Amino acid sequence: MSKKTKHEEHEEHADESWLLPYSDLMTLLVALFLVLYAMSATDAKKFEEMAQAFSSALNGGSGVLDYSSGTPKDSNLDNGRANKMNSVVDKSPGESDLAKLRLKEQEELEKLKKQFDQYIKNNGLTNLLSTKLNQSQLLITISDNALFASGQARVKPESQQLARSISQMLQQFPDYEVVVQGYTDNIPISNSEYSSNWDLSANRALQFMKILLINPYLNPEKFSVIGYGEYHPIASNATAAGRAKNRRVEVSILRKYQSDTQTMPANK
Known part of the structure; x- marks a missing residue:
């Protein structure tokens, strides 16, 4: 007599369908915290890259992580930079x-020239000083005889008032650049103090500028000096008169707004 086969009852498995939405929920929570962290950072470019990566991975590039919904794009940043540039x-x-x-x-400068001329x-001092206004500067030319003894750079005591008077007129317009320039003739200098005309001309310009700058205004x-x-x-330099003209100090008051197309008379 054959034995009846007894089938063991299988234990029913628990319903695990809830795991799928749970894992989706955890993924979204992780993504949310990452987005919140990124939003607290100052680097907008990194945030955009992260947001786009999560959006693409989770829902095909659109949804809650779409970058256009909350944070300005590069185009907006570029527009901001452009607006700043335009304002400048x-x-x-x-x-x-x-x-x-x-x-x-x-x-x-015309007013200042008139004051110097007066x-x-x-x-x-018409034989020792002259002024000239041109497109680049107001130029004051001073003969060396008005300032220095032969072969020396120290301004004569009786000539220091000239420098002080010039400084008082310059203080009316303190925003201009001023260059003091020294020149000599071509006769070589040979004494214990100066080895060349370069040294003499530079020191003459320097000594004259020092007196100008006694004025605290x-x-x-x-x-600057040259x-x-x-x-x-x-x-x-072939004549004594020519050499006398070449020995000079010039004070240049430089224009701030020069123009190549600007035509101005060279006042003498």
């Missing part, structure tokens, strides 16, 4: 503003 450009003077500034500067006339940052020696003559 807007603050720079336009052509009409430059024309006004040049006109004001011309009026100031001082020269009142003190009988002048800004030393605006001043020694040209014998190499920039304005007359022939």
Whole structure:
């Protein structure tokens, strides 16, 4: 007699369908915390890359992590930078503003030239000093006889008042750059103090500038000196009169607003 096979009852498995939405929920929570962390950082570019990566992985590039929903894009940042650049450009003077500034500067330098010319006339210095206004500067030329003994750079005591008077006129317009330049003739100098005309011309310019800057209303940052020696003559060194013209100190008040197309008379 055959035995009946007894089938063992299988234990029913518990329903595990809840695991799928649970794992999705955990993934979303992790993504949420990462997004919140990224939003607290200052690097917008890194946040955008992270947001786009999670959006693409979770829902095909669109959804709650879509970068366009909350944080400005690079185009917006670029527009912000462009607006800042435009604001800087807007603050720079336009052509009409430059024309006004040049006109004001011309009026100031003409006024200063008239004051120098009047001082020269009142003190009988027409043979020793001259002024010239051109497109680049107001130039004051002073003969070395008005300032120095032969072969020396120390300003004569009786000539120091000239430097002080010039400084008082310059203080009315303290924003201009001023260059003091020294020149000599081509006769070589040979004494115990100076070995060349370079040294003599540079020291003459320096000593004259020092007297100008005794005036506390002048800004030393605006001043500089140059020694040209014998190499920039304005007359022939073949005659005594020409050499006397070449030995000079020049004070240049430089224009701030020059223009190549600007035509201005060279006042003498």
